[in-house]
Structures are given as structure tokens and as C-alpha cells.
Amino acid sequence: MKKLITLSIILLAVLAGAYYLSSYLAPRAELNALGEFYLRNSYFGEHSAGSPEVVTAILWDYRGLDTYFETAVLFMAIISAVSIFRNIPSVSFHPRGFTNITKTGVKIVGLITFVAAATTAFHGHITPGGGFQGGSMLAVVPLLVIVGFSKKALEKAGLNKERALVIRTIGLLTIALAAFYPLLAGGRFMQNLSIYPKELYGMLVSGSLSLFNMAEFLAVGAGFTIIFLLLSNPEGGSEA
Amino acid sequence: MTFALALIVSSIAAIIIISLYGIAVRPNLVKKIICLGIFSDIINVAVILLGYRAVKNPLPPVLTDYSQKGVEELVRGAVDPLPQALTITAIVIGLAITVLMAYGAIHIQRKYGTVDVRKLVRWEE
């Protein structure tokens, strides 16, 4: 009851604050000059990124250096999480898991999630989506398998911590090589068009954008998989 | 429209204050991590709200008609794409940082047997 009174006081305060603010705020209808530049140039124009998806174009081309170092932050966070767990031995533990109905459901939903994640990442330069989005959707699949079956089932299928680390390293190395390659070809760091082709065999690949998306898909998905493999280790919990 | 915008802004302010209260006052480390997650979520919404445009029928910043006419339509109605591009990396990196903090909490539990900050301060006695 005391909770309800406090909650209604908070909501009333929010409404009163909105009534007070409404005479000062005005919604904005015009666009920034910078935003208009990105919208006009992302597919046509002379500073083109070759992609109809403006957000992905900003992410990996116009502000590509930001994203490159954000990927480095992701690398450091996961490496430090792995190093906290370095001396904890893995215990063999066989939980029974759920019933067959749940397991079949997990199989179907996991397959659909994997396909959706791959589609989101590989079409990231044409439709909304990209490497970060697809990778975080991909990491849902091992979480589903761990909850529905067990950690042992995932490792028996061939996805243990070392393999996930290898997949992640492949993704990060691809990003680094694709970012440094234009320097060798006589361009600038992370340059996109005129080094990489805009179309390949009649398909729109938007230069290096699709390559970056695929590599980031692997790096983010495998990185979060390592985290759930380490967390689902039954050792180290309290008895409560 | 103006009142809706004012209501959104004051709701964002209220959620920021409530989550900061949770981070500062609640004693459990796991509760602090959950409140920090709420805080980063609402900050991302505030950043995206900065890029919103109050035009009739706003569009997402994706080119669907590959011609100059499509570009003009995009410039008329699309929202600002820059805050969205900055927010995507912030969300994913935010999860990675949350993971690091969660592992720290698990490690504290393993070493000291508690995640209550009031007990952790007096632990050496």
C-alpha cells in the first residue's frame, strides 16, 4: 500500500513536470546539415558509401574509425572476462534438461533464430540490420541450447570455449585486415569505395561494408557465446 | 504534440533519477548492475529522441526508391541517422561492460561470500 502511494506521487510529479515543460519545448522539424549530408550522399553523390542503408554507411564508412575502436573495447571486455575465469576448472555435470516437448521446440526456434540472425547480418548494407544486430541475435542460439539441453550438449556438438575463441579471433582479424588493406593499395585507412568494388557479379555489396558486417557478426556472436559457456559452469555458485 | 514531447522528456528525467537512486542507495551489487542497465537504456532513448523530426509521416533513414526522387523524399521525411548509428555500438558495448561487472560480482561472491556492500566494507574484521 505504501508502494502504491509513492508510485502515484511519482506519476503525478511526472505529469506536473510535463505540464510545466510544455510551454518551453517545441518539436523540431528541420534536419541538421550533417544529417542531410549523410542522407544525400550515402547511395548517390560524390562522397558515396555505396549503400542505401544510411545507418550502416555511417557505422562502417563515414565514422568507421569510431566503430573500429569500439570493436577493440568489445575485444578487451570479453578478454578480461575470460581472464577472470582462467583458473576455474570445468566440472562434468549432467543435468537432465527439460522434457522432449521443450527440446524439440528449442531445436526449431534455434534454427529459425540462426537463419534470422544470418539474414540480418548479411543484408545489413541493404535493409536495416548489420553485424552488431546479427551477432547479438546469433548469441541467443547457444543460450537457448544451454537452457533447454545443457552445457554438455553444446560442447558435444563441437562448440567449446576454445573453438568460440578461434571463431572470434577470425572475425576480429578480418576486420583489422580489411581496415588496413587500403593503406597497401595506396588509399586511406578504412577507405571504402574505389578500393573495394561497389558491385560484385551484379550484386550490390557496397564495398567493404558487407565484409565488415560478416566479420562483426562472427566476432560479436562468438564473443557472447564464450560468456554464456563460462557462466553456465556449475562450479562456484552458492548453495542458496 | 508539444505536451507529448514534454511528457516524454519528463518521463526520461524521472527514470534517470529513479535509476540513480537505485545505483546509489540499494546495497546489493546485482541490484546496482540492473539499475545501471536501466540507466544506459534510457540514455540511449534520449539520444535517439534528439534525432527525431516532427514532420508528417516520418520515415526511417533507409533508401527504398533508388533514384533522385527517392533521395528527395528521404531528405523530406527521414529522421537524423547519426544518433542511431552511435547508439548501436553503445548498446552492444554496454552489454559487454555489463558482463564484465557481472563477472566481478560473481568473483566477489566466490571470494567473500556476500555481495552486500555493507558487509563488504566491514569484511577485514
Add this chain to the structure above:
Amino acid sequence: MFELAAVFLLCAVALSYLIVTETDLLKAVAYSGVFGGLILLTLYVLMAPDVILAYVAISVGLSTGLMVFVVSKTTRHEVV
């Protein structure tokens, strides 16, 4: 359409108060999943499809699953 975002965020204020005052941490994690859903609807009204695709996996799936694991490895009830 834009007015809907205000309604969603007003519900989010109530949910954030519930999350902060809840002493059962597992319930608080479940509330934060619902909170993520409300933020998702707000982002849809604000025309951000890219952010939604990243957010739907992280907020509703990964973050909630991570916190459930953490609660199971520490203590479930918060002593105020």
C-alpha cells in the same frame, strides 16, 4: 503515433520504480525484461529500426539471461 511513445515511457516510469523497490532479485530481472520491451516500443515510434534489431536480442534475451545466471550464482533475496 508520437503520443504513443509518451504512454509507453509513462509505463516505463512505473516499472523502473517497481524494479528499484523489489527485494526478490529474480522478479526484478523479469521486470527489467518487460522494461526493455517498453523501450523497444518507444524506439519503434521514434523510427529507429536498426537500433530495434540490436535491442530486441540484447535487452529481452541476452541481458535477462545473463542476470538470471548471476542471481543463481549469488543470493536471490536482497536484504534492505
